[in-house]
Amino acid sequence: MKSFFWENLRIALAELWGHKTRSILTGTGIVIGIIAVSLMSTLINGVDGLFEESMKFLGRGNLYVEKWPWMGGGDDWWTLRNRPRIELDMADEIKERSQYALVVxxxxxxxxxxxxxxxxxxxxxxxxxxxxxxxxxxxxxxxxxxxxxxxxxxxxxxxxxxxxxxxxxxxxxxxxxxxxxxxxxxxxxxxxxxxxxxxxxxxxxxxxxxxxxxxxxxxxxxxxxxxxxxxxVPEHLVEEAKEELRGVVRVLRGLKPGEPDNFAINQQNAFRESYQGIKMAIGGTGMIITALSLLVGGIGIANIMFVSVKERTREIGVRKALGATSSQIQGQFLIEAMVITASGGLVGLIISTLISLAISKFLFPATMSFGVAFMAIALSAVVGLFAGLAPARKGAKLDPIEALRYE
Amino acid sequence: MLLIQVKDLYKIYQMGNTEVRALDGVSLSIEQNEYLSIMGPSGSGKSTLMNLLGCLDTPTSGEFFMDGINVATMGDDELAHIRNKKIGFVFQTFNLLPKSTSLRNVELPLIYNGEIKAHDRRDMAIKALTRVNLGDRVNHKPNELSGGQRQRVAVARALVNNPAIILADEPTGNLDSKTGEEIMALFDELHKQGNTIILVTHEEHIAAHASRVVRLLDGKIAVDEPTHRGKK
Incomplete structure (x- = not known):
């Protein structure tokens, strides 16, 4: 069976080389899909690195007593606006009253x-x-x-x-x-x-x-x-410390039980949470774009493969007359579809590698991981497999007598 | 030695409510190294018989032994293997792969054989091309060859797997008469070398090259007799 694989690969390459324009147009959908998926994950990696780098400025064990919450916070703008401003001389009091505070x-x-x-x-x-x-x-x-x-x-x-x-x-x-x-x-x-x-x-x-x-x-x-x-505060006690700090500031502010906080205690988690949300949104959009372009690309390939099977009806007849079995014919067309998508994937990967190099150079550090590259190629081959299946089966099922008579 | 034995072969198609008997009880024996032509007007069952003898199709009923193997009940894959090893086809329209060289075209049956190494395939293909006097056209593609040369590539392809029978369907139908005679001379030569050849034709002067002629009419064998040449 191994020799048929190489033989089919050879046929596929010759066939694609013989129809260069068609092959390029057919593979473009896959190229775009692979660029979308690999660039998206590269970007997320890069933004991740950037985010972690930024988070260092804030420090994991830091709590910030401020008027405004960093992210959202439930209350409407006017309520927040009308809060008293933070009295900075509270700092000494906090240091005195808090058990957790290391530095204020x-x-x-x-x-x-x-x-x-x-x-x-x-x-x-x-x-x-x-x-x-x-x-x-x-x-x-x-x-x-x-x-x-x-x-x-x-x-x-x-x-x-x-x-x-x-x-x-x-x-x-x-x-x-x-x-x-x-x-x-x-x-x-x-x-x-x-x-x-x-x-x-x-x-x-x-x-x-x-x-x-x-x-x-x-x-x-x-x-x-x-x-x-x-x-x-100590990093591992940050949640307890936050509660304690809230109590301390409420006392200093003279808030009665039941009155809402008129200050915010911020920490890097606020960034982290909304960042996760943004990341999911970017990732989700990327997935949808990828899935759509791979789907459209796959349909395009299936279409072209149907045309190819039709055009080569006689060739299929000849091959069958000379002893090719149905599964050998099916293999031939499947490999052809997979060669289109895998080449499309490879081209997409090269283009997105270049783009991520450019991003690294001019915007922020972004490197494509080996895993992403591998996944991209595997994904495109799978698309080829599915896109090629129906046309390949159609070709394989042709009756050799009919196929030889086809004009 | 008996190469092909066909007994009470029927091929019946159902066309709506009418039954078409393409082959209506055909019995035929073909010896090794026979040179046979099958003739008949269109609709006589000539093509159907050829497809069955070429193992491209299976009969509705009847027995068909080739080289002692019962072919009539075989499945598609088994038939493909029989075609690959036992039969060499020569078609009216040559049916070469247009983008492949002569060498690649001739190698094709050996590739589907699956057991022959690439190096041996090449040697065997070159040998077959040399036998049809095309040893110097190995790397030419079909569109770089004349009609007669193309048909000779097709003959080389039919020969390369050393088949039990060479089945030629109107092999001169697309050639001028001079080139046609050259191809027929090639078949005569192959017959002399010991090959079994079955010609399917509607031209008397082509059929006359064979030593035996089978004439079909309405799905039945009307005449089965030696030709003028066969009588000698």
Whole structure:
């Protein structure tokens, strides 16, 4: 039987080579289907990596006490809008009352323009944080130092620059101990942060500057900007700690039993959950596109195979007269269909490999796994098998006498 | 030696309410190395008999032994094997695969034999092509050959598996008379070399090459006699 496989493969290749245009058009549906499936899973892999990378900024054991919930949250916008803003001096109380809290840091933020001599950096995120902020975040000081607790308490005008900001304002100079302006306020640069990359592919952590929280409070009055208390707890106790923290904040806020929370406790799970949802949506859409294009491609192939069987009725007659059995004829056409789809799959795989290389180079890391490639080829061969079955059976069942007489 | 023995062969088709007796009780014996022609007007059952002798079809009833094997009751796959090993077909319209070379066309029966190695197949095909004087046209495709050459490729294909009978259906029908005579000379030569040949034709001068002629009429054998050449 083995020799018939190679023989049939040879016939199939010759036949497809003989009808190049037809073969290409027939295989295109499969090519698109395979591109859809392999690119979709490659994209999901890439986005997964990006997501996990972003989640590192948040920290698994971090709870964020804020006015707004990160994702949805049930209450309507006006209720959320009318919540009192977070009093950042709660941070010390929380640290005192909570059993789980390892570190409690507070932060505020808003945008401002910076300048140094004739260079300026616009719309820079000014981040006012407590001195323990490095313990709850991934910021890393590359040059210089972070500010001290007493610098924070006294509201010293010191600043750490994000790596992008440092490059913009100090293209040729060492920024340490230089004085920069934020509006009319003078700050002394005490450090430069290491490069951190983007959060979710949008907000860059490298275009921020960090100043002590008290300094921030002195300069920027008014209700605007983000306010957040970060409570770092042991990772494995995060759910218990969240409940405890809720109770602590309710007490501090003087909420009576039955009154709803007027604050939100956020954690990276919120991102995780909605990310899973997005991922499922992307994956599901991809599956539907793939299934549809493979179905349409398969129907196209079945169609062409019927035409091919009809056109080659006489050939089938000759082969049968010379001793080909029905199963050999069936095998011939099945292999032909599978060769079309497998080649389509291979071409699709090559194209999507190129596309994912391009994505990797210009957008975010995305690599196609070996499993995806294998699955794509297997899938296209299966489509060929199903698409070829009916036409191949039709060819195999032909009566040799009728087939030889066919004009 | 008795090669083919056919006894009371019937082939009956049901066409609506009418019964068509394509073969109406045919009995026939063919010896090894016979040179037989089957003649008859259209509708006489000539084609039906040829299809049965070629194992392309099975009879409604009757006995059909080829080389001592009962062929009449065989299934499709068994018939395919018998065709592959025992019968060499030559058709009026040559029926070569148009995209394949002479060599590939001649190899085809050996491929379906399934037991012959690729290297041996090639050797056997070249030998068969040499026997029909086409040793120098091995890599030509049918459209690069003349009609006579195509029919000789077909004869080589019929010979290559060393069959018990060569069954030729109007082998000169698509050739001019000169080329036709060349092909007939080839059959005469093959007969001399010991092959059994059955010609199906409606042309008297083609049938005259054989040594025995069977004339069919209305599904029955009307005449079964030696030809002029057979009497000699």
């Amino acid at each position: 840091a507070a932060e505020r933020g808003r945008s401002a323009n910076l300048s140094y001599k004739d260079l300026s950096a616009e719309n820079i995120y000014i981040h006012g944080v407590t001195a323990n902020y490095p313990e709850v975040s991934t910021v890393d000081v590359e040059f210089g130092r972070f500010f001290t607790d007493s610098e924070d308490r006294t509201g010293s005008p010191v600043v750490l620059l994000g790596s992008e900001v440092a490059k913009t304002l100090f293209p040729h100079e060492n920024p340490i101990d230089k004085m920069i302006f934020a509006g009319s306020k003078r700050f002394r640069v005490i450090g430069v942060l290491a490069e951190m990359g983007q959060f979710m592919g949008s907000f860059s952590n490298d275009t921020q500057v960090i100043i002590p929280l008290e300094t921030f409070n002195k300069i920027f009055h008014g209700p605007w900007g983000r306010r957040s208390i970060t409570v770092k």
